[in-house]
Amino acid sequence: MTLSKWTDTTGNNMEDILSNIMNYNDWFEPEKDPLTKENLNYNIEKIFEENKEIVLNNTVITYNFLRFEYERVRAGEVDNPMRSIRIYSLTGNVIIYTDGTQTQYIINRSGGPHTLTLLRKLNNYNRKKEITYTPFHVSEDIFIWMIYKVLTGKEESLQDDCRLIMKKIIGFKGATKDRLAEVKGTGKKILNLLSTLAFLFENENVSNINLQIEYKNETIETLMDLSGTLDIDLDKYLGQYFMDHEYERNAKVILTTFLEIIPKIITVYHLDIENGEWSVDKKIEFFDSIGTQIRNKINDKIKKMSKDKK
Known part of the structure; x- marks a missing residue:
């Protein structure tokens, strides 16, 4: 929605x-x-x-x-x-x-x-x-930061005082309107890296991102775009309001997402910039690390194939 x-x-x-x-x-x-x-x-x-x-x-x-x-x-x-x-x-x-x-x-x-x-x-x-x-003020950079956090964060909470995890990226879009398959910080990491690298090199801009977020006892999927709007998938909500009446449940999920979850994520992004945890250099390192890990995987595979051939 x-x-x-x-x-x-x-x-x-x-x-x-x-x-x-x-x-x-x-x-x-x-x-x-x-x-x-x-x-x-x-x-x-x-x-x-x-x-x-x-x-x-x-x-x-x-x-x-x-x-x-x-x-x-x-x-x-x-x-x-x-x-x-x-x-x-x-x-x-x-x-x-x-x-x-x-x-x-x-x-x-x-x-x-x-x-x-x-x-x-x-x-x-x-x-x-x-x-x-009154939109959320976001840029392409925060979407790249979110991808970085999911791939490198090892499912760690973004905040110390409460559980706030960007669990996985369900997809995102760029100028070519390509949609990326699911990206997680765990699981088949090489596939995550390959699809992420291919997408980022083919798209100069990321126009929206679709996240699954775990916040305290809630699991919410929401898409955020550069205009500052949200698209919350209310059918996939899980949490303490699940058994509430439909309208009350939806209102609580929407208000929690708009007034707590997304503002907290945006705050963490700006704090990472202030503390030097995210910058142009960090972004370059992130892209380079993706390429390095992929190259290492390919080299390992070639070595194994050469060994088996003998």
Whole structure:
């Protein structure tokens, strides 16, 4: 599920924002079907009657889960007699949450102007910058660092005070849109090295990376791209929330990933740079070590074949 994070900058608290969203009958002006003149459907459902809470980063996060669906007239089909073509539906989910000071949204849409328009519509906002995109700030370098950590980290935790392991890389993409097979720090290492080296030499840029992460008692798979959005595979989640109701489980997994797991990984990356554990020279050494290990393996294989031949 592709997800992006947004910040409400109006200064209103979450309760007031939620109340405004749910009382849409007080302000919403429905669109009309251009042929039948009937009102098009517009509906928002609040999943939890009472707001839920989760503690993240030693802070109580209050949240709720919204489902929305509304109809629009399809551009270029205004006069089409078939309603199923003339009218289309937009559906989606929004997690609205607050730490008591700031209210944010996580929506199952990528970051971009269409998502901003949708959130503004749900809130009945009409002024600029009332909602702003709040992506993770990442670069290709952090993706290379993640590959480095998985291949050399021996499944060690990135943090001392809690279990945080980038268990394996399920895949990543570059400019040629090639997808790499699974990469792990253990197992058939030569295959990991070969596929990694081939990919990095054929692609000048890594545009996204798909990780399996173990965090405390949770196992989560998520894809991160250069735009700062996440794509969390909720069907593959394992952990303490597994038996919770679907919406509550999904909300907890998404919030934990957005507010704890990914920020902690990004922090470790920047600390490695500050401490000299990751740099251009380290990257060069990493690439060179891959090549050296592959060459050594090939030489060992040739020697063995030559020996067997005799």
